[in-house]
Amino acid sequence: MPLSSPPARPTSRRVLVTGAASGLGLALARGLAERGDRVLATDIPLTRPDAVPDTVDYLSLDVRSDDDWAGTHGHVMDTWGGLDLLINNAGIATGGRIDVAAMDEWHRIVDVNLLGVVRGCRTFTPLFKEQENGHIVNVASLAGLVHAPGMASYNAVKAAVVAISETLDHELAPHGITVSVVCPAFFRTNLGASFAGNDGAMEAAGRRMLDRSRRSAEDVAAIVIKGIDARRDVILTDPEGRIAWRLKRFARPVYSRTMRRAGARLSRDAHSTATS
Structure with missing residues (x-):
């Protein structure tokens, strides 16, 4: 009986991950490096955070800065001569009722979560076109597909x-370029640390959802990497997210009633907090 051949070794890619000093970005950087990819982790700290492994390169990048993006492009070209996979992961958390959240909260999340993605895509699309190959992965959220109450700014940028x-x-x-979007539900991460807004009730609710999740950033990263390898256009990372998305698409009255009940709970909780 002939011996079976060993499994093929995965092709090594040149990968850039934003927001990679912690949370899902760090888990993705680690997982991709373990897969055999060459990874450049980027984030705001000027020096390499201790959590970023030695097998991963690190570069400071503020996704709000056009100059930083230009410098990152130059670093990639000087180091690798090209790029295969761009993961726009950097983001912050926010939430607030429309009459409570301040306009500066809207400006902040738009600049980071939305325009940070736009800048990344604009920076590397010309290179991908020149190569006639490349893969862009934008990390959104289930909030980009399913719009719970009290999260207007977060829902809006993730939907965008x-x-x-x-x-x-x-x-x-x-041009031979693949684009994927990742839409995870709540998972355990330090994203809650980036909450900074006027609506304390929504911030507390968001932190509870993150803390209560059964999934870790590493769990989500493993699913995302499989989706990237399969070049899926939409990567949903958990059963609850798939159910919610299908409910909205195929049973809209049920979905609407569920969301309105959530809105009523939010109103009651906020009133209770204000009067206690």
């Missing part, structure tokens, strides 16, 4: 990331 990703998937396909 989903829309941009779908648009670019159609626009860039003729």
Whole structure:
């Protein structure tokens, strides 16, 4: 009986991950390096955070800065001469009722979570077109597909990331470029540390959802990496997210009643907090 051949070794890719000093970005950087990819982790700290492994390169990048993006592009070209996979992961958490959240909260999350993705795509699309190959992965959220009450700013920017990703998937396909969007539900991460807003009730609710999740950043990263390898256009990371998305698409009255009940709970909880 002939011996079976060993499994093929995965192709090593040149990968850039933003927001990679902690949370999902760090888990992705680690997982991709373990897979055999060459990974450049980027984040705001000027020096390499202790959590970033030695097997991963590190570069300071503030996704709000056009100059930082230009410098990152130069570093990639000087180091690797090209790029295969861009993961726009950097983001912050926010939430607030429309009459409570301040306008500066809106400006902040738009600049980081939305325009940070836009800047990344704009920076590396010309290179991918020149190569006639490349893969852009934008990390959105289930909030980009399913819009719970009290999260208008977060829902809006994540929905925009989903829309941009779908648009670019159609626009860039003729150039050999794949675009995927990741839509995870709540998972355990330090994202709650970035909450900074006027609506304390929503911040507390968001932190509880993160803390109570059964999934870790590493769990989610493993699923995301499989989705990237399969070049899926939309990567949903958990059963609850798939159920919620299907409920919205195929049973809209049930979905709407569920969300309105959530809105009523939020109103009661906020009133209780204000009067206690």
